[in-house]
Amino acid sequence: MMRYLFVLLTVLIACNTRVEVTEKESPEAKVVPEPQYSLSSKQTHNKFSRSIAPVLNVKSGAVIEFFTEEATDGQLNPGSTVEDLSKLSFDPIHPLTGPVFVEEAEPGDVLAVTLHKIEIGDWGWTAIIPGFGFLAEDFKEPYLKTYTFNKDDKKVKFNDHIHIPVKPFAGVLGVAPDTDSLLSTIPPRANGGNMDDPNMAEGTTVYLPVFVKGALFSIGDAHVTQGLGEVCGTAVEAPMRFIVELNLIKGKRKIQEPQYETDAYYATTGFDTTIDGATKKAVRYMIEYLVAEHGMDRNDAYALCSLAGDLHIAEVVDMPHMLVSMHINKSLFADPKHYTLLKK
Numbered sequence: 001m002m003r004y005l006f007v008l009l010t011v012l013i014a015c016n017t018r019v020e021v022t023e024k025e026s027p028e029a030k031v032v033p034e035p036q037y038s039l040s041s042k043q044t045h046n047k048f049s050r051s052i053a054p055v056l057n058v059k060s061g062a063v064i065e066f067f068t069e070e071a072t073d074g075q076l077n078p079g080s081t082v083e084d085l086s087k088l089s090f091d092p093i094h095p096l097t098g099p100v101f102v103e104e105a106e107p108g109d110v111l112a113v114t115l116h117k118i119e120i121g122d123w124g125w126t127a128i129i130p131g132f133g134f135l136a137e138d139f140k141e142p143y144l145k146t147y148t149f150n151k152d153d154k155k156v157k158f159n160d161h162i163h164i165p166v167k168p169f170a171g172v173l174g175v176a177p178d179t180d181s182l183l184s185t186i187p188p189r190a191n192g193g194n195m196d197d198p199n200m201a202e203g204t205t206v207y208l209p210v211f212v213k214g215a216l217f218s219i220g221d222a223h224v225t226q227g228l229g230e231v232c233g234t235a236v237e238a239p240m241r242f243i244v245e246l247n248l249i250k251g252k253r254k255i256q257e258p259q260y261e262t263d264a265y266y267a268t269t270g271f272d273t274t275i276d277g278a279t280k281k282a283v284r285y286m287i288e289y290l291v292a293e294h295g296m297d298r299n300d301a302y303a304l305c306s307l308a309g310d311l312h313i314a315e316v317v318d319m320p321h322m323l324v325s326m327h328i329n330k331s332l333f334a335d336p337k338h339y340t341l342l343k344k
Helices: 002-025 082-087 275-294 298-308
Strands: 037-039 056-058 062-068 096-102 110-120 123-128 143-148 155-157 163-165 169-174 192-194 205-209 215-223 240-249 259-261 265-272 309-315 322-329
Touching (some): 037 056, 037 096, 062 096, 062 215, 275 322, 298 322
Parallel strands (some): 056 096
Antiparallel strands (some): 062 240, 123 143, 259 265
């Protein structure tokens, strides 16, 4: 009996010791930097063009607070009904807060956009809009669901039985393309734009190729939560607050389309009119990344993409383009300083 009690006491002491070690080794919460500038949800535009005048000029390293409007720019509200969808105009869709001119940014540079903090607004909506969505031919009747939130909510109450985790992100973020034409924000492009990738969430750094002087960065179309694909054409669309840091990367590897990273993985993206085309681009960009940043042989890089690269369909509804990403886990590599364009 005494021997049994001695063994039990030893096990309990060991368990308590392990708990204390786990608590001591848990990572500290990341410090969110204080914004140096603030832009309101009224300082917006809804096209992509180098001809749109900036609302703010900053130096590299600036931390900016962006308030964004929901995707209809006020056409819907918490009291809206399904009948209101028939009155929607697509002209104001995707109000984007910005653009921001980053001093010394030139074509060929990379703008690193770190999403430090994302706070949801007090309401949101999801809709099926006739003629829009991946299965538009199957769903021809309008549908609208609205939600109310507190900024600290962790779940979206879809119905009494289904609660979806809150994971807010910007559906649209990007820089200006090299054109005076006013381009629609609906499809993603090389400048970023409407990528609708739910992995570009709080804590992510998004890398955008710069095409014009000053970069002209904008953000909006915020989503409280969304599945990969956004198949019905909308997420939980909502007003939001972002704290974003903009850093200019000069004299390093150029990128052709957006890439991004978290603490866990590095990701490349590719857009195209087909899933096949978008996927091939995402894989090719990952091979280029592995060769350039990790010194890998191209054959090894291609094989590693097959063994450890994860493909994700970000969205399939923003015609005429679709977006695919490839993720590769950072734990595969020995030197943690070697993962990132920003910190290298």
